Amino acid sequence: MKVLFIGDIVGKAGAEYLKANMKKLSSLYPADIVVANGENINQKNGITQSEAEALHFAGIDVITLGNHAFRQQSVYGFLDDCPYIVRPANYPAASPGKGVAEVKTPKGPVAVAALAGQIDLDPTDNAFYAADKIIKDYPDSFIIIDFHAEATSEKNALGCYLDGRVGCVFGTHTHVQTADERFLPGGTAYITDVGMTGSSDSVLGAKKNQAVARFLTRAFVPLEQEDKDPVINAVYTDTEKKQIIRIKL
Numbered sequence: 001m002k003v004l005f006i007g008d009i010v011g012k013a014g015a016e017y018l019k020a021n022m023k024k025l026s027s028l029y030p031a032d033i034v035v036a037n038g039e040n041i042n043q044k045n046g047i048t049q050s051e052a053e054a055l056h057f058a059g060i061d062v063i064t065l066g067n068h069a070f071r072q073q074s075v076y077g078f079l080d081d082c083p084y085i086v087r088p089a090n091y092p093a094a095s096p097g098k099g100v101a102e103v104k105t106p107k108g109p110v111a112v113a114a115l116a117g118q119i120d121l122d123p124t125d126n127a128f129y130a131a132d133k134i135i136k137d138y139p140d141s142f143i144i145i146d147f148h149a150e151a152t153s154e155k156n157a158l159g160c161y162l163d164g165r166v167g168c169v170f171g172t173h174t175h176v177q178t179a180d181e182r183f184l185p186g187g188t189a190y191i192t193d194v195g196m197t198g199s200s201d202s203v204l205g206a207k208k209n210q211a212v213a214r215f216l217t218r219a220f221v222p223l224e225q226e227d228k229d230p231v232i233n234a235v236y237t238d239t240e241k242k243q244i245i246r247i248k249l
């Protein structure tokens, strides 16, 4: 299976830069399935229906979401109905949307799931047991997990727990790409964090002066998205060739 996974798209800058470079990215890294985390694409975080549709039109097969999944209330009905967008599977069953999207590819069915971490994020069910259920529910699919979590330890541990039982465990949420891409001993493709698709001259996609002011004053300083010097952070894997590449474009 060839998988291209694009790290958290932040704002208009990230979305426009990604769309402008999708052709180049796809020719450099031809994939059976393209996944992107889109939970920060809206100016106020979250995602709207039109933003999701534009991403899908640009070539993203499945959009994953995390802790900002429900920031845009207008998207709730779309999350319920749309087959290609997922919020964390370990959110309450009554939450809008679903946690797994199954996609047919030339190499067979692929189940893409989002899971949210339990450390320094909103309280939710345990991601490890939720992953067990996904494996049970999709026995014939190649499974890709977007583990949207803050703590590197929690991500690393989930990778080890699922090693050999799913195709990929790719971390998102911190917006900082880690240099630990590898195949785990059981054959699962893993990276702690794919990184961010947005402004490289920012603090996690936000304007530097505003982010710094928060730390200097402890006051509530609104954060606006930066649009300077966008970059695509992604990871590409060809599981048959045992190849995994960290991408910065």
Ligand SMILES: [Fe+2]
Binding pocket: 039, 066, 067, 068, 148, 173
């Ligand atoms: Fe997040």
